[in-house]
Amino acid sequence: xxxxxxxxxxxxxxxxxxxxxxxxxxxxxxxxxxxxxxxxxxxxxxxxxxxxxxxxxxxxxxxxxxxxxxxxxxxxxxxxxxxxxxxxxxxxxxxxxxxxxxxxxxxxxxxxxxxxxxxxxxxxxxxxxxxxxxxxxxxxxxxxxxxxxxxxxxxxxxxxxxxxxxxxxxxxxxxxxxxxxxxxxxxxxxxxxxxxxxxxxxxxxxxxxxxxxxxxxxxxxxxxxxxxxxxxxxxxxxxxxxxxxxxxxxxxxxxxxxxxxxxxxxxxxxxxxxxxxxxxxxxxxxxxxxxxxxxxxxxxxxxxxxxxxxxxxxxxxxxxxxxxxxxxxxxxxxxxxxxxxxxxxxxxxxxxxxxxxxxxxxxx
Numbered sequence: 001x002x003x004x005x006x007x008x009x010x011x012x013x014x015x016x017x018x019x020x021x022x023x024x025x026x027x028x029x030x031x032x033x034x035x036x037x038x039x040x041x042x043x044x045x046x047x048x049x050x051x052x053x054x055x056x057x058x059x060x061x062x063x064x065x066x067x068x069x070x071x072x073x074x075x076x077x078x079x080x081x082x083x084x085x086x087x088x089x090x091x092x093x094x095x096x097x098x099x100x101x102x103x104x105x106x107x108x109x110x111x112x113x114x115x116x117x118x119x120x121x122x123x124x125x126x127x128x129x130x131x132x133x134x135x136x137x138x139x140x141x142x143x144x145x146x147x148x149x150x151x152x153x154x155x156x157x158x159x160x161x162x163x164x165x166x167x168x169x170x171x172x173x174x175x176x177x178x179x180x181x182x183x184x185x186x187x188x189x190x191x192x193x194x195x196x197x198x199x200x201x202x203x204x205x206x207x208x209x210x211x212x213x214x215x216x217x218x219x220x221x222x223x224x225x226x227x228x229x230x231x232x233x234x235x236x237x238x239x240x241x242x243x244x245x246x247x248x249x250x251x252x253x254x255x256x257x258x259x260x261x262x263x264x265x266x267x268x269x270x271x272x273x274x275x276x277x278x279x280x281x282x283x284x285x286x287x288x289x290x291x292x293x294x295x296x297x298x299x300x301x302x303x304x305x306x307x308x309x310x311x312x313x314x315x316x317x318x319x320x321x322x323x324x325x326x327x328x329x330x331x332x333x334x335x336x337x338x339x340x341x342x343x344x345x346x347x348x349x350x351x352x353x354x355x356x357x358x359x360x361x362x363x364x
Contacts, residue, residue, distance in 0.1 A: 099123025
């Protein structure tokens with residue numbers, strides 16, 4: 001028994017070491033100097049700004065040959081205007097198709113605080129996106145989710161892809177959408193590619209974090225959002241934490257309620273902002289911390305992909321995910337973004353985030 005516990009402890013420690021390696025991968029990314037004579041980028045754009053490329057000039061080939069390796073965010077106005085014009089992505093159309101489907105809504109800022117998850121009929125949620133009383137009451141009914149709670153925000157259908165398994169038309173539309181901005185014509189498909197759905201009222205928030213995805217494009221299909229980004233050079237001012245979340249590194253700073261005492265250097269970081277409107281897309285490079293807020297009822301689809309080379313670089317992340325699923329790496333409240341169970345006895349000394357109480361995170 002003791003030998004088994006010791007071995008598991010060693011595995012967990014090694015997992016923690018791997019996590020630190022993965023968490024700091026952004027430091028491996030450098031800004032590529034661009035030659036204005038040969039680069040299709042706008043040479044007048046200052047460093048650490050969001051570039052703007054007209055939709056008729058954007059191609060997936062350009063994404064992979066230039067912007068991905070340069071590590072520069074790109075706003076593409078009107079990139080998915082044709083998809084918006086289909087009318088499939090309005091709250092009314094979604095309610096008509098998926099009204100009876102039970103979904104889980106996230107309440108709270110899981111990146112910096114804790115979140116709860118509550119089931120509701122998708123149609124009920126969609127028909128109340130403009131109903132502030134219903135939204136407030138729904139949030140207040142969740143554990144620790146009422147107005148005034150740390151990290152409070154309206155309920156959010158966040159980062160889900162079950163919708164695409166429920167109706168083949170939406171699965172095909174999501175694939176068409178992602179391919180139009182990410183997949184070069186005639187090229188072999190990436191090793192991994194998927195789409196994720198985001199639906200919420202005005203005021204929904206995603207906290208400060210950076211994604212590990214090699215290619216990550218947010219497509220705005222209804223309403224508008226403000227995205228605030230920080231170049232990797234500003235990472236030391238953003239207080240990255242060690243809270244486990246497969247696919248992301250999170251910050252200790254709540255950007256909507258900054259604690260100047262705990263995080264005095266946050267204001268030294270220089271953010272750049274972009275507003276996405278229906279039909280726009282935004283490429284967010286790996287290593288760029290960002291947070292997002294809906295300015296009005298919003299429907300978005302994020303596309304993510306990875307080549308074989310990208311996948312190989314993510315092997316440490318995948319190993320950590322396996323350890324996490326086994327309960328051997330940060331699988332406890334306060335240690336990750338998904339668990340609600342206390343750590344094993346041998347883990348107690350390894351997790352500084354565990355204090356013996358349920359802090360309010362519920363597993364999905």
